[in-house]
Amino acid sequence: MYTASTAFLDALSEAGVTHIFANFGSDHPGLIEAIAEARAKGRTIPRVITCPYEMAGMSAAHGFAQVSGQAQAVIVHVECGTQALAGAVHNAAKGRVPMLIFAGASPFTQEGEMRGGRNEFIQWIQDVHDQRGIVRGYMKYDNEVRTGRNVKQLVHRAMQFAGSEPRGPVYLMGAREVMEEEIADPVTIDPGQWGALAPAALPEASVRTILDALAKAERPLVVTSYVGRNPAAVPELVRFCERLGIGVLESVPTAMNFPHDHPLYRGNQWNEPRQNQALADADCVLVIDSDVPWIPTINRPAADAMIIHMDVDPLKEAMPLWYIGARHAFRTDAATALGQLNAALDAAAPPDDVVDARSRHHGAASAARREGLAALEAGATDAITPEFATACVRRHVDADTIVLNEGITNYPVIFNHMQMCEPGSIFTSGGGSLGWNGGAAIGAKLAAPDKTVVAMTGDGSYMFSVPSSVHWMAARYGTPFLQIVYNNGGWKAPRFSALGVHPDGYASRADDLDISFDPVPRYADIAAAAGGAFGRRVERPEELEAAVAEAFDMVRNKGRSAVLDIWLSRS
Structure with missing residues (x-):
């Protein structure tokens, strides 16, 4: 059978999509069947990357597009999966990163009128008034597939929006019956007619x-x-x-x-x-x-x-x-x-x-700035400073390294002391929702398999990234990366914000602002349990250089992800 789902997969390939970051559900039998059929018959379709958590999957598509410039596809489950994309939607929109999100929708028939009609209780519960409205404010384009006869046109139109400046995410949805529809005369598309708009010049x-x-x-x-x-x-x-x-x-x-x-x-x-x-x-x-x-x-x-x-x-x-x-x-x-x-x-x-x-x-000003940064890298004898830690990592970075910076309160430290000089060598999410770095590292590694990917993250953004899902994905799909956790014991940014508004208030004198992570999780152990990553906690300055060298060796030479949990000074 050639179905709407078959046409959808073909359209993605025509549009240059090489990877589908997928979290399948009960709304996707047509797609699952079409994927299985394509594999059985040897027909080329995008590689499917199973993503146990939707935000991690969308962050992976985000990282892939940042490194390669090519939009990828994300598939999620009805309105529940759309909501579980969470802050990744914000990050892609604010970061102007192109990608196509496709969500199924609850069936619209219930008495056997069409293939794919309702046959599970959840399909009544997941039937909502405006599924597209959940993300409409963040999308460059959104639409619903209503027939397989024009699914290719909708995919290419969506990708044209995604790739035209300012770029960004787009959203399509389709009910089970529609995605099961058989198409007698498949549509032939000329992708050259659906390209992104040409870059705008100055008058x-x-x-x-x-x-x-x-x-x-x-x-x-x-x-x-x-x-x-x-x-x-x-x-x-x-x-x-x-x-x-x-x-x-x-x-x-x-x-x-x-x-x-x-x-x-x-x-x-x-x-x-x-x-x-x-x-x-x-x-x-x-x-x-x-x-x-x-x-x-x-x-x-x-x-x-x-x-x-x-x-x-x-x-x-x-x-x-x-x-x-x-x-x-x-x-x-x-x-x-x-x-x-x-x-x-x-x-x-x-x-x-x-x-x-x-x-x-x-x-003269630039030289003075660099001298000041070098002085900060000396660190302290009794505690690890973020400047010292970043300089240790920098010494192992080469021209084939991509750095992902989600250091939050250490954003400037990482930019200042990594001192990157090659175009395309360092990225942030471009948005303000935390948890991008883990999934993005997988996407970056898929886009550039010969590069070393280093994700530098605060302990809070490490927790947000769902490391159990991320490191399982890294192990399954062979995308080892190094994750540096700047562990300062909790959320430091809310403290800075509170003191910025109330410098002499009660918060300035309080010992507990409900933002600490005590007792401190064993971050490296999470990655080891989920994906067999090498993990090490570093608490002393004299231990750090050897630990960083060992972690880079694990990633570069042994094909194994590594997590360094670096305990920073709590001052």
């Missing part, structure tokens, strides 16, 4: 507007968060900044946007309660691909600074409150726009003395 006149504003400035600065999600944009940004002597400041970075060893790199900013000096000194700020370029109550440009904004999503349409006072704003693809600006500089570059003066200024 020609605005190229001159931007370059003129930068030419008049004494201290121009680029601020970015995610220009590096497209690795091709990074060398264009480096070339552009070198030619103009412009410093680069990252704000809440989600990728490797600019080489950290470059003399024009001015560091990264997060929630630090202080004014960033590079931003304060800037008289012209070019914001490229950033959702939060600064926090205005704490840290902002000078009132008379010229602000120019280039972004795939300059209006931030999903954010009800957003503005940065930009004099000029452009919806454009960063790699394309920077290429245009560089081409214009070929014809009219600024004077060398201007560029040299700017470069010397940023170079």
Whole structure:
């Protein structure tokens, strides 16, 4: 039989999907049969990755797309599985990561009228008014498959939305009867007619507007968060900044946007309660691909600074409150726009003395910053500091390593002390829902099997990641990765938030804020029990270097995942 489910699988393959991250349920007999038939007949379909927990599965699709650039598919069970995707939906939407989510739906017949009708009690309980509405606010596109005769068109249309900037997740659903429908005349699709929209360029006149504003400035600065999600944009940004002597400041970075060893790199900013000096000194700020370029109550440009904004999503349409006072704003693809600006500089570059003066200024500040970071890495003799721990990991990282950063309160420590320089070498989820790192590590390893994947996580985000499911998946599908747990004994971020609002309140004097994880779980043992991972708890600074070396050896040479539970100073 050629059914709607068969057509669905064919459409995924046509759209470039190579992996299905699946959590099957009673709504999927048509898909399960179609998969079994394809395997029996030797027909190519995407590889199925069984995901015991939906959020871990969607996070794996997230990590795969970040590393490869190619959207994958996630299959979940009716509205229950849709809800169990949990914060992964938020992360994919806010991180602008493309993927297709497909959920079954309760059958709509109950007296044997059609194949796939109701035959289990749960199908009445799982019949809800608006299943698509559960995730509609986070999807670029959502629809219901109502007939197998156009399932291919719906899949390709959904993938076209997912892959067009600003990219993001899409959602389809289909009832059992629909997915069982036999199709006498299968639809033939030309995938070339359903491609993502071409990258948007700057209007020609605005190229001159931007370059003129930068030419008049004494201290121009680029601020970015995610220009590096497209690795091709990074060398264009480096070339552009070198030619103009412009410093680069990252704000809440989600990728490797600019080489950290470059003399024009001015560091990264997060929630630090202080004014960033590079931003304060800037008289012209070019914001490229950033959702939060600064926090205005704490840290902002000078009132008379010229602000120019280039972004795939300059209006931030999903954010009800957003503005940065930009004099000029452009919806454009960063790699394309920077290429245009560089081409214009070929014809009219600024004077060398201007560029040299700017470069010397940023170079001196960049060198001082690196000296300060090196001093922090010395650590302490009686406790492990996060800076010392991160430097130990960095010494084992090479050009074939991908780092996933979900350190939360240690986000900046990891970015600062890993000092990544290669495009595509480090990522965060791009969102604010914790638990992405474990599933994402599996997806990253599937997308780049020859790379070493290192997931660096807080103890809270480790618990959120459902490590029992994650490490079972890693063992089953041969995706070993190293997971570094920054164990500070609980949720540190809520403490910082409370003290930020009530610095002298009762919380500042309380011993217990209900955010500790005492008694402390044995995190490494969870991974060992679920997937046979190597696990080790490290409590002393002198033990750490050997433990990190052993863990990397397990992952790289023995094909085994490893978890290092690093106990940080509790001060």
